Amino acid sequence: MKPGRLLAWGGLLAVVWLARGLILPALLAAALAYVLGPAVAWADSMAIRRSVAVGVLYAATIAVLIVAGFLLGPSMFTEAAALMDRLPTLARQIDVGLDALVRELAESIPGVRRLLPEGGYWVERFVLSRFPSEPGAVFEHMGHIFLLAILVPFFAFFLLRDMHRFIAVAMDRLPPQHVETSVAVWRELNGVVGRYIRGLVLDGLVVGVLAAVGLWAVGVPYPLLLGGFAGLANAVPFVGPLLSAAAAGLVVVLTPGLGLAGVGRVILLFLAIKVLDDTIIQPFTIGRSVHLHPALLLGSVVVGNHALGVLGMVVAVPVATVLQETARLLLEHRRVLARRDSRPPPERLLV
Amino acid sequence: MLEQRLPRWLTWAGDPERARRAPFLARSPLFAGLPRRLLARLATRFFEKAYRPGDIVFYEGDPGRALFVVIEGAVEITQARPEGEYVLVTLGPGDAFGELALIDDYPRSATARVATLGRLLILYKSDFDALMEGNPRIAVVVMRNLSRLLAIYARRNPVLVGEPGPRPEKIGPP
Numbered sequence A: 001m002k003p004g005r006l007l008a009w010g011g012l013l014a015v016v017w018l019a020r021g022l023i024l025p026a027l028l029a030a031a032l033a034y035v036l037g038p039a040v041a042w043a044d045s046m047a048i049r050r051s052v053a054v055g056v057l058y059a060a061t062i063a064v065l066i067v068a069g070f071l072l073g074p075s076m077f078t079e080a081a082a083l084m085d086r087l088p089t090l091a092r093q094i095d096v097g098l099d100a101l102v103r104e105l106a107e108s109i110p111g112v113r114r115l116l117p118e119g120g121y122w123v124e125r126f127v128l129s130r131f132p133s134e135p136g137a138v139f140e141h142m143g144h145i146f147l148l149a150i151l152v153p154f155f156a157f158f159l160l161r162d163m164h165r166f167i168a169v170a171m172d173r174l175p176p177q178h179v180e181t182s183v184a185v186w187r188e189l190n191g192v193v194g195r196y197i198r199g200l201v202l203d204g205l206v207v208g209v210l211a212a213v214g215l216w217a218v219g220v221p222y223p224l225l226l227g228g229f230a231g232l233a234n235a236v237p238f239v240g241p242l243l244s245a246a247a248a249g250l251v252v253v254l255t256p257g258l259g260l261a262g263v264g265r266v267i268l269l270f271l272a273i274k275v276l277d278d279t280i281i282q283p284f285t286i287g288r289s290v291h292l293h294p295a296l297l298l299g300s301v302v303v304g305n306h307a308l309g310v311l312g313m314v315v316a317v318p319v320a321t322v323l324q325e326t327a328r329l330l331l332e333h334r335r336v337l338a339r340r341d342s343r344p345p346p347e348r349l350l351v
Numbered sequence B: 001m002l003e004q005r006l007p008r009w010l011t012w013a014g015d016p017e018r019a020r021r022a023p024f025l026a027r028s029p030l031f032a033g034l035p036r037r038l039l040a041r042l043a044t045r046f047f048e049k050a051y052r053p054g055d056i057v058f059y060e061g062d063p064g065r066a067l068f069v070v071i072e073g074a075v076e077i078t079q080a081r082p083e084g085e086y087v088l089v090t091l092g093p094g095d096a097f098g099e100l101a102l103i104d105d106y107p108r109s110a111t112a113r114v115a116t117l118g119r120l121l122i123l124y125k126s127d128f129d130a131l132m133e134g135n136p137r138i139a140v141v142v143m144r145n146l147s148r149l150l151a152i153y154a155r156r157n158p159v160l161v162g163e164p165g166p167r168p169e170k171i172g173p174p
Helices: A003-018 A020-045 A050-108 A111-115 A122-130 A135-173 A176-217 A223-233 A239-253 A259-285 A294-342 B008-013 B021-026 B036-043 B125-134 B136-156
Strands: B047-051 B056-058 B066-072 B075-081 B084-091 B111-114 B118-124
Touching (some): A020 A050, A020 A135, A020 B036, A050 A122, A050 A135, A050 A223, A050 A239, A135 B047, A176 A223, A176 A239, A176 A294, A176 B047, A176 B056, A176 B125, B036 B136, B066 B125, B118 B125, B125 B136
Antiparallel strands (some): B047 B118, B066 B118
């Protein structure tokens, strides 16, 4: 490789490293662009300028968010404030329960005591460590969220408005005889990822609403927060639904008056949501965009968790799907080429 | 197109670049009979690329993955023969080629080379399939047009696909 090109690649890598903080906003912006993409495509079919279409779409989305904020915001804020106040007490209650359990276990298995010494207050320490205590840290935390809230729509706006220009530039730079195959592969992968992301968002919305309404109906506290959490956690295969059910179950256990019957109702509710999700909602929303074998699906989630934590678990499925589709397309390409090499092309009337 | 679909007071929001595609496609025999609404939707799925004279669009034997429509310039469809390269047909603005890629994944049966500076619209099979899933009308109209074209060529040159026989002197769109 020429020194100039090596230097350019080195410079590019350095810029990427310096801008690594933008990777998460860029990924979220891409996801948002995929979600809003069909509306922009519709505007395209009406021959409306993209900047106008995206601007109107943003205005409509902001209006919907404002209305949703007015309708749900006060209740969610009240729930969040109440939960924040109660969280240390809840964590302490869990620790006390755990201590009692460890004491009982230690009578038959003394080794347990070494693993979980009494009075460790693990849950309380874990919960408190999640929240910034210093005013500076609180501002930093808020700053990150604010920056994300600004950067994600900002990047998504330009992705939606200018993506066709980026594609045109890339296509003009590709060697003409490779345009057909390389762009065809990209189009297929893009279609799979787009359908998956849109399906995931719709699926999360439906599951979140079902969970919130169901929890409210069975009298569990914080139904909006727990429903919202269920909708978000639903993006993580296998683990997400379990976590949201466990969170709701824990709230029921620690709420006086709900008892074991409440736990039973929550388990039944989340089971029903899971069955509905697997049989009706997911086939309708995500559909046939993901054809991963369950073992591969689970494996990708585990690998994603090891690599990038929660974000890794969320992106594991689309990444694994893209790799699988790429392999399938390459094999198909080889099969077509083999067909060409193995026998003369049949007489054709059209090219 | 744009003026017909958007109210006059909204014409400022129109994209003339995109508005020109749909009427252009309407002139192609492959998309004849598609209603304006579906034609406009189809037009958004096309990519546009500039080609220089001598650029190869695809080689004979390459996997077929897209349909091409000539906007500007000329494209030669050629076939390698023992006696040398044979130009089957030269296509101009409005002509489409590579249609069979929308039906099957057989290798290309001829080479397409750009003869003069030009621009092509490209429709990928995956995009066409995705569009058909939501709009079976597009599939019906395009496939009917394609069948008509095939019937015209078959009557002109009675050679069945895959059947050994004499090669036609010249094949291609009428």
